[in-house]
Amino acid sequence: MTIYRDRPPAWLNREIERLTAQVQEAMRCGSDLIAAGEEMQCQVVEANETALCSQGMVEELNRHVQKALAEVGEAQRSLEQAKRLAVNGADVLRNASQELTGIHSRVEQAAQLNAQLQAHARQLDGMLSAIHTIAGQTKLLALNATIEAARAGEAGRGFSVVAEEVGRLATKSRETVQQVSAALRQIQQNSLQAAQVMTEGTKGIRDGLHSVRQVQQTLQSIIGQITGSASGLARSYESVQALDLGIDAVRQIAQEVAEVIARCSQTTGQAITASQLQAQLMETLLQKLLEVQSRCLHCPFPIKEDEQNALSA
Numbered sequence: 001m002t003i004y005r006d007r008p009p010a011w012l013n014r015e016i017e018r019l020t021a022q023v024q025e026a027m028r029c030g031s032d033l034i035a036a037g038e039e040m041q042c043q044v045v046e047a048n049e050t051a052l053c054s055q056g057m058v059e060e061l062n063r064h065v066q067k068a069l070a071e072v073g074e075a076q077r078s079l080e081q082a083k084r085l086a087v088n089g090a091d092v093l094r095n096a097s098q099e100l101t102g103i104h105s106r107v108e109q110a111a112q113l114n115a116q117l118q119a120h121a122r123q124l125d126g127m128l129s130a131i132h133t134i135a136g137q138t139k140l141l142a143l144n145a146t147i148e149a150a151r152a153g154e155a156g157r158g159f160s161v162v163a164e165e166v167g168r169l170a171t172k173s174r175e176t177v178q179q180v181s182a183a184l185r186q187i188q189q190n191s192l193q194a195a196q197v198m199t200e201g202t203k204g205i206r207d208g209l210h211s212v213r214q215v216q217q218t219l220q221s222i223i224g225q226i227t228g229s230a231s232g233l234a235r236s237y238e239s240v241q242a243l244d245l246g247i248d249a250v251r252q253i254a255q256e257v258a259e260v261i262a263r264c265s266q267t268t269g270q271a272i273t274a275s276q277l278q279a280q281l282m283e284t285l286l287q288k289l290l291e292v293q294s295r296c297l298h299c300p301f302p303i304k305e306d307e308q309n310a311l312s313a
Contacts, residue, residue, distance in 0.1 A: 027282045062248075072236055083226045090219045097212045104205040111198045114191055121188045128181045135173040142167035 142163045149160030 076230065076234065079226055079230045083223060083230065086219050086223045086226060090216060090223065093212050093216050093219065097209060097216065100205055100209050100212065104202060104209065107198050107202050107205065111195060111202065114195050114198065118188060118191050118195070121184055121191065124184055125181065125188070128177050128184065132174060132177045132181070135170045135177060139167055139170035139174070142170055 145163035146160055146167065149163055
C-alpha cells in the first residue's frame with residue numbers, strides 16, 4: 001500500500017527556493033545591467049552630440065582657414081603687383097636721372113660756350129671801340145685835308161674831292177660801327193640772360209636730380225619693405241596651409257570618433273535589448289518556478305518504502 005504525504009519533501013522545497021533565489025539574483029543583475037546599459041547609452045548619445053558639435057566647429061574653423069588662405073593669397077598677389085610697380089617706377093626714375101644728368105652736362109657745356117661767346121663779344125667790343133676811334137680820327141683828318149685843299153685853290157681841288165670821299169667813308173664806318181656795337185651789346189645782353197637762365201636751369205636740374213635720388217632711395221626702401229612683407233605673408237601662407245592640413249587630420253579623426261560612437265551606440269542598444277529579453281525570460285522562469293512551488297504544495301507525494309518502514313517501526 002502506497003502512503004502519500006500532504007506536502008512536498010524538504011529537498012524539493014530547498015531546490016525550488018535555491019532556483020528562485022538564483023533567478024531573482026539573475027533578474028537583479030539583469031536590471032543592473034539594463035540600467036548600466038541605459039546610462040552608457042545616454043553617455044554615448046552625449047558623446048555623439050559632443051563629437052558632432054566638435055565636427056561642426058572643425059568645419060567652421062576650416063571655412064575660416066580657407067577664407068584666410070584666400071585672403072593671404074590675394075594679399076600676396078597685391079604685394080607682388082605693388083613690388084612690380086615699384087620696381088618699374090625705380091627703373092623709370094633711374095632712366096630719368098640718367099637723362100637729367102646728361103641734360104645737366106649739356107647745359108654746363110652750353111654755359112661754357114656762352115661764357116666763351118661773352119669773352120669774344122667783349123673782344124669785339126674793344127675792336128669796335130678802336131675802329132670807332134680810328135673813324136673819328138679819319139673824319140677829322142679828312143676835314144683838315146679839305147680845309148688845306150681849299151687854301152691851295154685850284155691845285156688842291158682834286159685832293160679836296162678825295163678828302164670829302166674819305167670823310168664820307170669815315171662817317172659811314174662810324175655809323176656801321178655804331179650799328180655793329182648796338183647789335184653786339186644786344187648779343188651780350190642776350191648772352192647774359194641766357195647765362196642766367198642756364199644757371200637757374202642747372203640749379204633746377206641739380207635740385208631735380210637730388211629729388212629723383214631721394215625718390216629712388218624711398219622706392220628702394222619701399223621695395224625692401226614690400227619684399228619683407230611678401231616674405232612674411234609667404235610664411236603666414238605656409239603656416240595657414242599647415243593649419244589646414246592639421247584641421248583635415250582633426251576632421252578625419254572626429255569623423256572616425258563619430259563612427260566609433262555610432263557603433264558603440266548600436267552595440268549598447270543591442271546589449272540593452274538582449275538584457276531586456278533576458279530579464280523577461282528570467283521573470284517568466286520565476287513565475288514558472290512559483291507556479292511549480294504552488295502546485296507542489298497542493299499535490300500528494302508518495303513516501304518511499306524505507307521511509308514507510310521507518311514510520312511503521
